[in-house]
Amino acid sequence: MNRRSFVKKVLNGSIAGSLYLVWPMGSGSLEILEQIPEQIPGIRDKEYDILNQEFAFIVDITRCIGCGSCCVADKREYNVPDGNFRTWVERYVKGFSDKIYVDSPNGGLQGYQHPRTDIEEKIRDTFFVPKLCNMCKEAPCVQVCPVGATFTSPDGFVLVDEKRCVGCAYCIQACPYSVRFIHPDKKTVEKCTWCYQRVRKGLLPACVEVCPTGARKFGSMKDETSEVYKILKGPGVLTVLKKEMGTFPALYYKGARREVI
Numbered sequence: 199m200n201r202r203s204f205v206k207k208v209l210n211g212s213i214a215g216s217l218y219l220v221w222p223m224g225s226g227s228l229e230i231l232e233q234i235p236e237q238i239p240g241i242r243d244k245e246y247d248i249l250n251q252e253f254a255f256i257v258d259i260t261r262c263i264g265c266g267s268c269c270v271a272d273k274r275e276y277n278v279p280d281g282n283f284r285t286w287v288e289r290y291v292k293g294f295s296d297k298i299y300v301d302s303p304n305g306g307l308q309g310y311q312h313p314r315t316d317i318e319e320k321i322r323d324t325f326f327v328p329k330l331c332n333m334c335k336e337a338p339c340v341q342v343c344p345v346g347a348t349f350t351s352p353d354g355f356v357l358v359d360e361k362r363c364v365g366c367a368y369c370i371q372a373c374p375y376s377v378r379f380i381h382p383d384k385k386t387v388e389k390c391t392w393c394y395q396r397v398r399k400g401l402l403p404a405c406v407e408v409c410p411t412g413a414r415k416f417g418s419m420k421d422e423t424s425e426v427y428k429i430l431k432g433p434g435v436l437t438v439l440k441k442e443m444g445t446f447p448a449l450y451y452k453g454a455r456r457e458v459i
Contacts, residue, residue, distance in 0.1 A: 252419045253354060253448065254426050255392060255403075256436070257328050260453035261413035264289060264326035266309035268405035268414065273307065275393070275404045282379045283307075284390040285330040285405055290457060293319040298457045327458050328414065330405070331356065331377045331390035332439065332447035339369035339378065348387070354448065355394050360386040374443045392416065 264287055272278060272285050287306030291299040291314055299317055310326070337356050339348045347362035348369050358369075363386035370378045370387065378389040393403035397416075401407075406414045417426035430436065430450070437454050438447040451458070 253333075253392070253397070253417065254419050254430065255330070255333070255449045256415040256426055256429055256452060257330075257449070258413045258415070258452040259325055259327055259455075259458070261411045262287070262326040262328055263411055263413075264306060264310040265410060266306045267408045267410060268328060269305055269307045271404040271408040272390075276388075278388075279382050282381070282388070284377075284388065285328065288327045288329060289314075290325050290327060290455075291317060291321055292323045292457070293317060294322050295319055325455070327451075327454075328405075329375070329377065330449065331392065332375050332445065332449040333392060334445035334447050336445050338372035338374065338443075338445065342368045342372045344368065351394075355392060355397075357391055357394060358387050358389065360384060360388075363387050374440050374445060 266287060268285055269283065269287060272283075276284060278284055283305040286302055287310075288300055288302045289306070289310050291301075293299070297319070299314065301314065306326075313321075313324075333354065333356050335354070337348075337350060340350055340356060343349075344366060345362050345364055347359045347364070348356065349359065350356050365380055365385045365387065367380060367387070370380070378387050380386070381388050393401070393405075396403060403414075403416050406416045415426050415429060417424035419427055419430060421427055429452070434452060436450045436452050437459055438450060439454075439459060441459075
């Protein structure tokens with residue numbers, strides 16, 4: 199069944215219970231994984247067995263300056279179409295009335311070089327919050343995909359097989375973090391993958407590599423020498439977004455305020 203015919207049947211209700219129809223990961227999805235060697239050079243020149251790692255991403259809000267370097271790197275790495283973002287940066291402005299003003303002009307791609315002029319009250323504080331895929335262990339997007347195009351790899355990455363994707367957008371609706379979009383030309387779903395193709399080669403995600411303040415951290419929670427492991431085991435409060443959703447994200451925020459959580 200071609201993509202257009204399938205979507206039409208879903209929308210017409212002729213495919214019963216389509217929201218709960220989940221196909222197992224097939225040969226199409228396996229093509230994405232078959233290039234993974236048993237051993238790959240790891241982050242910081244250590245040997246990693248990628249299938250036995252448990253990766254995590256940490257965003258330190260107290261370090262983010264809203265420069266937009268991460269967004270630029272991501273756009274160049276994946277040729278992200280204008281108006282869409284795999285990762286973006288939001289600006290939070292807090293007034294003395296405790297009211298929060300949030301904006302993200304062009305996803306923060308050009309940075310935040312100028313203050314907001316549309317806020318009449320005095321400003322108490324301003325901070326920046328990068329957003330990206332949360333790589334949920336209990337990913338709603340995986341559960342609702344009717345064709346198995348969205349799947350979790352053996353090493354815990356939530357990925358999309360564009361050869362299977364029919365563009366039904368169920369996963370977009372199911373994602374609590376709004377990190378997915380339909381590619382305007384391909385008509386399939388795209389999202390942040392934590393630079394999976396780079397990680398399996400032992401490289402850092404592009405956004406982590408270019409961050410000038412070290413606000414983005416990536417590594418294995420099983421490697422006691424990794425920076426991520428030390429942060430997670432060390433002092434300080436780390437949290438996840440929308441914990442009440444029960445998605446168990448692998449993306450942690452350091453210094454996150456109640457306005458963000």
